[in-house]
Amino acid sequence: MSATRDRDIQIDDRGNAYVLHKGTKVFIADDGESEAADGVICALASDSAFSDNILTVCAGCGVDICHRPYAPETPPKVCLRCAVARILERQEVRS
Numbered sequence: 001m002s003a004t005r006d007r008d009i010q011i012d013d014r015g016n017a018y019v020l021h022k023g024t025k026v027f028i029a030d031d032g033e034s035e036a037a038d039g040v041i042c043a044l045a046s047d048s049a050f051s052d053n054i055l056t057v058c059a060g061c062g063v064d065i066c067h068r069p070y071a072p073e074t075p076p077k078v079c080l081r082c083a084v085a086r087i088l089e090r091q092e093v094r095s
């Protein structure tokens with residue numbers, strides 16, 4: 001296990017890697033797995049921090065968003081608001 005000041009990286013028995021950040025466990029996917037993701041959470045285009053960001057529109061609501069050029073191609077690109085809504089919908093289905 002590798003550790004930094006407030007983050008830890010753990011690898012489970014199957015070889016899956018996770019980063020632990022302030023109590024939240026996040027799965028680290030490789031390129032193939034990221035292409036199978038349900039979506040890519042993108043920043044608003046007005047918040048773009050890099051001149052080479054790709055500009056597009058949210059697949060959920062149509063707002064202008066941006067992502068890095070190397071983001072997975074297959075998953076729909078969504079804004080943070082739509083991503084949170086999808087996550088909350090799934091949590092309601094499970095409970």
Ligand SMILES: [Zn+2]
Binds near residue numbers: 058062080081
């Ligand atoms: Zn949206």
